[in-house]
Every structure is written in C-alpha cells, then in structure tokens.
Amino acid sequence: MADWTNTLPAAAQVYLEGRRLDEVECIISDLPGIARGKAVPASKFARQDYFHLPDSIFYQTITGDWGEAAGEDGFIEKDMILKPDMSTATAAPWTGDWTLQVIHDAYDRADLPVPFSPRNVLKRVCQLYRDKGWKPVVAPEMEFFLVARNIDPAHEIEPMMGRSGRPAAARQAYSMTAVDEFGPVIDDIYDFAEAQGFEIDGITQEGGAGQLEINLRHGDPVKLADEVFYFKRLIREAALRHDCFATFMAKPIADEPGSAMHIHHSVLDAESGANIFSGPDGEETPAFQHMIAGLQTHMPAAMAVIAPYVNSYRRYVKDQAAPINLQWGRDNRTTGIRIPLSSPEARRVENRLTGMDCNPYLGIATSLACGYLGLVEQKDPAPEFKGDAYHGEGDIPRVLGSALDLFEEATALHEVLGPEFARVYSIVKRAEYDEFLQVISPWEREHLLLNV
The missing domain is CATH 3.30.590.10 (Glutamine synthetase/guanido kinase, catalytic domain)
Structure with missing residues (x-):
C-alpha cells in the first residue's frame, strides 16, 4: 500500500500525508460530462488493475433515458475495461473521509480504446x-x-x-x-x-x-x-x-x-x-x-x-x-x-x-x-x-x-x-x-x- 501511494502525484501525496486513505472513486466521463463509476475501498483499489462498467453509460441522455446506439450486437450492455490513469489521482476534499478520485480510460475486449468515450475522443x-x-x-x-x-x-x-x-x-x-x-x-x-x-x-x-x-x-x-x-x-x-x-x-x-x-x-x-x-x-x-x-x-x-x-x-x-x-x-x-x-x-x-x-x-x-x-x-x-x-x-x-x-x-x-x-x-x-x-x-x- 505504501509503495502505491508513493507513486501518486505530489498534491495527492501532500493531501494524504499522515493520514490513512479510506476510499478511491474510480470515475469516467459520460457524454454529458457526468462522472460515472464506482467507489472502492483503498485496499481493493491497490489490488485491481482495472474494473468494469457497461458500455451503455455512453448511450444515456441527460435525463437518464437511452438512445438506441448499441450497434449490431444490440443493447446487451457489454462490459468495458476501465484502466486508471494514475496521473489524474487527486483528492476529493469535500468528503467525510480521506478519499481520492482517479479518472479511468475505457477499452473494449480487444484492448482498443472505446471510440465514443469522451476522453478517448480528445486523445x-x-x-x-x-x-x-x-x-x-x-x-x-x-x-x-x-x-x-x-x-x-x-x-x-x-x-x-x-x-x-x-x-x-x-x-x-x-x-x-x-x-x-x-x-x-x-x-x-x-x-x-x-x-x-x-x-x-x-x-x-x-x-x-x-x-x-x-x-x-x-x-x-x-x-x-x-x-x-x-x-x-x-x-x-x-x-x-x-x-x-x-x-x-x-x-x-x-x-x-x-x-x-x-x-x-x-x-x-x-x-x-x-x-x-x-x-x-x-x-x-x-x-x-x-x-x-x-x-x-x-x-x-x-x-x-x-x-x-x-x-x-x-x-x-x-x-x-x-x-x-x-x-x-x-x-x-x-x-x-x-x-x-x-x-x-x-x-x-x-x-x-x-x-x-x-x-x-x-x-x-x-x-x-x-x-x-x-x-x-x-x-x-x-x-x-x-x-x-x-x-x-x-x-x-x-x-x-x-x-x-x-x-x-x-x-x-x-x-x-x-x-x-x-x-x-x-x-x-x-x-x-x-x-x-x-x-x-x-x-x-x-x-x-x-x-x-
């Protein structure tokens, strides 16, 4: 755990200095720009290289409805592979415990960038x-x-x-x-x-x-x-x-x-x-x-x-x-x-x-x-x-x-x-x-x- 936190960006290390990291929010932007993802205990995050979310998060409208954009496979909500970009690790200083946020990038099963993930579009x-x-x-x-x-x-x-x-x-x-x-x-x-x-x-x-x-x-x-x-x-x-x-x-x-x-x-x-x-x-x-x-x-x-x-x-x-x-x-x-x-x-x-x-x-x-x-x-x-x-x-x-x-x-x-x-x-x-x-x-x- 100590080795992992020592590789964090400087501001995140300062934020955690002398404190115990409780939770990591694994997040990704959907099309409107809403943060989607999941919060995991810090000990679990230290052991995981990626996590899964369904590709349907990119088919949602701002109201939570759905566009019929799933393609030839149909609306089966395939899992994407979300990998952390640790250079984005940063504090969530408004939370009640000591929490970090980390932005993730979305990949498909062939390890190719998901083309409609907004961060991938900019890249x-x-x-x-x-x-x-x-x-x-x-x-x-x-x-x-x-x-x-x-x-x-x-x-x-x-x-x-x-x-x-x-x-x-x-x-x-x-x-x-x-x-x-x-x-x-x-x-x-x-x-x-x-x-x-x-x-x-x-x-x-x-x-x-x-x-x-x-x-x-x-x-x-x-x-x-x-x-x-x-x-x-x-x-x-x-x-x-x-x-x-x-x-x-x-x-x-x-x-x-x-x-x-x-x-x-x-x-x-x-x-x-x-x-x-x-x-x-x-x-x-x-x-x-x-x-x-x-x-x-x-x-x-x-x-x-x-x-x-x-x-x-x-x-x-x-x-x-x-x-x-x-x-x-x-x-x-x-x-x-x-x-x-x-x-x-x-x-x-x-x-x-x-x-x-x-x-x-x-x-x-x-x-x-x-x-x-x-x-x-x-x-x-x-x-x-x-x-x-x-x-x-x-x-x-x-x-x-x-x-x-x-x-x-x-x-x-x-x-x-x-x-x-x-x-x-x-x-x-x-x-x-x-x-x-x-x-x-x-x-x-x-x-x-x-x-x-």
Missing part, C-alpha cells in the same frame, strides 16, 4: 496533431452562476444571497465588491483546488447576477479537460456548503448573460517548441490564418457538440456577451473568433462559441478538430471583422435540431472525431431532443391555451 484528436508534428495547447475559461437553491423546476432560477444579505447584483463585471459577496464560496473553491493540485489563473465577476469566471493556465488539452471535469464537481460541492447551487447551464436566468467555456488555442512545432502561428520575425503565419479558417468553416457543424442542449442556444443573443456569428477580429469580444492581445510567442485563437454546459473533453476536442481541418485544408478565412459584430447577421444554428442536421452531414469532422463517436453521439442527442419536444412549456400554456 484521438491530439494524436492527429502529433502525427503532423504539432503540439496543441489550450487554455479554457470557465463561467458559471452561483444561484439560490432551486428544488422545484417550475420555479425560475434566482441569484444567490450574498454575504450582505442582498441578492447578487447583475451588470457588475470585474467588480471586486461583487466577488467579495461570494467570499466564503470562493474560499472553499480555492481550498479544494489547492488540495487537488490545480492552479487557478484568476477569478473574476462576470456580467450576470452571481456569475463568476475562473481562468486556467494554458497546457496539454487532455490535462486541461481533466481539470475542467474535476472543477465542475469541485465548484458544485463548494456551493452546497454555503446553501446555494453552482450551475453550468448555458442560460440559467432569462435576462442575464449566459455562461461560456471560451477556449484559447495555440499550436507548437513538436520539435522546436515554437508557436507555428508566428514566424521568425514575429509575423502572423499562414498556419494562423488556416486555424481561423478551420473554425469558421467547420464550427457550424460542430455546434451540436459545443452547444449540446436546447438551453444552449438561448445564450447566443445580441449584446449579451455571447457571439451570434463566426466573424473573427483582433481584441474584439463581439466576434465568435477572437485574437487576444499577445506577444508573438503567445499568439493564439480564442473560440468564444463553446458553452460551459458542454462536456469539456468533447468541447475541446471538437474545437481542436475544426482547427485541425483548417490547418490541413489550408484555406483562408473571411476578412477580419472591424467594429461591432452584433450588428451583423447570425450564421450559426439557432436550435439544437438544426445543429444536429449539420453535424450529421459533416463527414470531414466525423473523420477527425471518429465516425463511431459521431454515430453514437447523434443518436443519443436525437433521443434527448425528441424527449424535449414532448414537453409543453409554460410559454405555450400562457399564450396558446385560450388565444389560438
């Missing part, structure tokens, strides 16, 4: 970059709301009560006073993150009532997706300690801005480590333009993955801090594709379309996939947009059904993400969308019941 895309001699680098930004406890879905979501005794105020972007309102929750977020070995680049108040943003330092896409996956759970647990909810819904409150997961991309030459977006004299390279073109060309078909729910499309509203099109511009937050101010070494492309409600593995994988296609196809982007892009026309799907239509036709994107993933994802999301269409909304009852 596949990263390998395509490596095969070209490139190293992708990303930096995600996580936006979320702290809201009052909502235990009745019929009630609208409301901002949480701050320490002042007043509900969180909107339109206070970057206000330190607003951040202080959530001080106890933020303190726990920092404490949990430190225990888990995560480095937060900063926390800011966003434009919505009770809306915060956490920035993470740039790095390896799989590692950063693991951190976002962990962070969603961490933030929810911190909020529950203070009688509020943390929500990553794209649009939880009707008149407030939505929550995005902005993704910054750069690509390095694998041998030299140089940013391929900058030339010897710091100038922008053709590869930089190709990356932008890839996002512009393929992002409409990717929307069903980066905006995966009916609620996701409520975020794309003019003048509410979310893009409505795929224009690109330098230091322009109204465009869907933004080029931030940076040195040539740090030159990067920011995708502002991705919603915080997406699965982080799939959101990052799909955004990188669009950029990869641009680099391979070597197309040029549309001219740079100058001015307020909200004055332009929208060129992204407005509803999930239209987004799924585009995704299902996007064979080039399927080849990058994996055709089997694309098949399963489409079937599951169609089942979810069909289920939603059977729900009669309060708007329909209010305006149609007696008027039509």
Whole structure:
C-alpha cells in the first residue's frame, strides 16, 4: 500500500500525508460530462488493475433515458475495461473521509480504446496533431452562476444571497465588491483546488447576477479537460456548503448573460517548441490564418457538440456577451473568433462559441478538430471583422435540431472525431431532443391555451 501511494502525484501525496486513505472513486466521463463509476475501498483499489462498467453509460441522455446506439450486437450492455490513469489521482476534499478520485480510460475486449468515450475522443484528436508534428495547447475559461437553491423546476432560477444579505447584483463585471459577496464560496473553491493540485489563473465577476469566471493556465488539452471535469464537481460541492447551487447551464436566468467555456488555442512545432502561428520575425503565419479558417468553416457543424442542449442556444443573443456569428477580429469580444492581445510567442485563437454546459473533453476536442481541418485544408478565412459584430447577421444554428442536421452531414469532422463517436453521439442527442419536444412549456400554456 505504501509503495502505491508513493507513486501518486505530489498534491495527492501532500493531501494524504499522515493520514490513512479510506476510499478511491474510480470515475469516467459520460457524454454529458457526468462522472460515472464506482467507489472502492483503498485496499481493493491497490489490488485491481482495472474494473468494469457497461458500455451503455455512453448511450444515456441527460435525463437518464437511452438512445438506441448499441450497434449490431444490440443493447446487451457489454462490459468495458476501465484502466486508471494514475496521473489524474487527486483528492476529493469535500468528503467525510480521506478519499481520492482517479479518472479511468475505457477499452473494449480487444484492448482498443472505446471510440465514443469522451476522453478517448480528445486523445484521438491530439494524436492527429502529433502525427503532423504539432503540439496543441489550450487554455479554457470557465463561467458559471452561483444561484439560490432551486428544488422545484417550475420555479425560475434566482441569484444567490450574498454575504450582505442582498441578492447578487447583475451588470457588475470585474467588480471586486461583487466577488467579495461570494467570499466564503470562493474560499472553499480555492481550498479544494489547492488540495487537488490545480492552479487557478484568476477569478473574476462576470456580467450576470452571481456569475463568476475562473481562468486556467494554458497546457496539454487532455490535462486541461481533466481539470475542467474535476472543477465542475469541485465548484458544485463548494456551493452546497454555503446553501446555494453552482450551475453550468448555458442560460440559467432569462435576462442575464449566459455562461461560456471560451477556449484559447495555440499550436507548437513538436520539435522546436515554437508557436507555428508566428514566424521568425514575429509575423502572423499562414498556419494562423488556416486555424481561423478551420473554425469558421467547420464550427457550424460542430455546434451540436459545443452547444449540446436546447438551453444552449438561448445564450447566443445580441449584446449579451455571447457571439451570434463566426466573424473573427483582433481584441474584439463581439466576434465568435477572437485574437487576444499577445506577444508573438503567445499568439493564439480564442473560440468564444463553446458553452460551459458542454462536456469539456468533447468541447475541446471538437474545437481542436475544426482547427485541425483548417490547418490541413489550408484555406483562408473571411476578412477580419472591424467594429461591432452584433450588428451583423447570425450564421450559426439557432436550435439544437438544426445543429444536429449539420453535424450529421459533416463527414470531414466525423473523420477527425471518429465516425463511431459521431454515430453514437447523434443518436443519443436525437433521443434527448425528441424527449424535449414532448414537453409543453409554460410559454405555450400562457399564450396558446385560450388565444389560438
């Protein structure tokens, strides 16, 4: 047991120093990004090389229903072989005992990666970059709301009560006073993150009532997706300690801005480590333009993955801090594709379309996939947009059904993400969308019941 714990990442070893490890949570992300798995005694985990879960966990919709995506064998719920990635071992500091979490990778009986496991999809895309001699680098930004406890879905979501005794105020972007309102929750977020070995680049108040943003330092896409996956759970647990909810819904409150997961991309030459977006004299390279073109060309078909729910499309509203099109511009937050101010070494492309409600593995994988296609196809982007892009026309799907239509036709994107993933994802999301269409909304009852 001692030998095993001595090989853990440094933060996990510090967390357990002088303590007895009680339990290990063996987890994997499903398509929505929910942690699935099982908790086992630490002594049992030390003796096991893998464990089993049925492949049906990847056929579930967000409501727990099922998509008919099992393939030729039928819905027999075959066991997958889940192997731990011990580099992901980290504390679960909110638990009552001393517990670690470990992310696992899914393999089939032939020891091949399960193609519709989200972490495997991201690994596949990263390998395509490596095969070209490139190293992708990303930096995600996580936006979320702290809201009052909502235990009745019929009630609208409301901002949480701050320490002042007043509900969180909107339109206070970057206000330190607003951040202080959530001080106890933020303190726990920092404490949990430190225990888990995560480095937060900063926390800011966003434009919505009770809306915060956490920035993470740039790095390896799989590692950063693991951190976002962990962070969603961490933030929810911190909020529950203070009688509020943390929500990553794209649009939880009707008149407030939505929550995005902005993704910054750069690509390095694998041998030299140089940013391929900058030339010897710091100038922008053709590869930089190709990356932008890839996002512009393929992002409409990717929307069903980066905006995966009916609620996701409520975020794309003019003048509410979310893009409505795929224009690109330098230091322009109204465009869907933004080029931030940076040195040539740090030159990067920011995708502002991705919603915080997406699965982080799939959101990052799909955004990188669009950029990869641009680099391979070597197309040029549309001219740079100058001015307020909200004055332009929208060129992204407005509803999930239209987004799924585009995704299902996007064979080039399927080849990058994996055709089997694309098949399963489409079937599951169609089942979810069909289920939603059977729900009669309060708007329909209010305006149609007696008027039509």
